[in-house]
Amino acid sequence: MYAARDPFEEHADDFAWCEDVIRRNSHSFYRAFSLLPPRKRKGVYAVYAFCRAADDCVDVEASRERLDGLQRDLERFDAGGMPHGPLWQALGVVFGAFDEDTAPFFDMLEGQRRDLSFRQPADLGELEDYGYYVAGSVGLMLLPLLRAGRPVDDALRADAVALGVAMQLTNILRDVGEDWDAGRVYLPAAVMEEAGLTRDDLAAHRANAAFRSAWERVARRSEELYLPLQRDILRLDEDSRLPALSSLFLYRGIMDQVRADGYSCLERRSAVTKERAAALVDEARALLARDEKAALAAEGR
Helix, strand or coil: CCCCCCHHHHHHHHHHHHHHHHHHHHHHHHHHCCCHHHHHHHHHHHHHHHHHHHHHHHHCCCHHEEEHHHHHHHHHCCCCCCCCCCCHHHHHHHHHHCCCCCCHHHHHHHHHHHCCCCCCCCHHHHHHHHHHHHHHHHHHHHHHCCCCCCCCCCHHHHHHHHHHHHHHHHHHHHHHHHHHCCCCCCCCCHHHHHHCCHHHHHHCCCCCCCHHHHHHHHHHHHHHHHHHHHHHHHHHHHHHHHHHHHHHHHHHHHHHHHHCCCHHCCCCCCCHHHHHHHHHHHHHHHHHHHHHHHHHHHHHC
């Protein structure tokens, strides 16, 4: 009698391909989610590889045809088929092991379509709506990995969406200059007008008082959106709490790094140093220990 092979082991090469994608493209995510146990960690790698493929259709290739091709592959996958390539092989294993749903994957593709026909958001509401499709959807993709085998309610889904949107706003604040050079302004028109920030300021890469005011308005909203999952972190699986909280701290730390760099995001991308990243993970670990201790005390244990 032969023992059934572990599908994660059977598809080790496919997951290695996905891991290489996240390692090359997102140091924060890779650093934080490497703390997960192996199956969950590999699941995150596969989800990230899908999101990277979708993002590259727009930011690297600017190709609606490639995005439509990814949509057709996802539709085939959703119908029970298996498109060619390591990404789909890995996702097939993840969907077999966790309670994943294709709906947020389709929403991610809708977000990329919005980028292909980009227009500046009118206000923060429009920016957050866009943020759901390109990043809040990722929170929903990851939630079945971080709370595996247990029901997920609407409140926790809202937390996951808020975290994804917070991270997207942070990305926008980090990449203002790069986005301007690519012909995109994600800072909402109403926020710019209220701050007195003009497109001429952006074109001249002037990190003046108006720019800092507009930047901080979006940053405050980003910081607010990090709080719900931080508050509810104990609702995740015990083995997923530190990785999730670490990713939250590391991403939120990007905004502090931009500030420390004198708002030079119009000129270059700020990155959290290895030393600061280690300190942020330690801060997440300490906060989590306090929360877990308080929860045990409340239960009388």
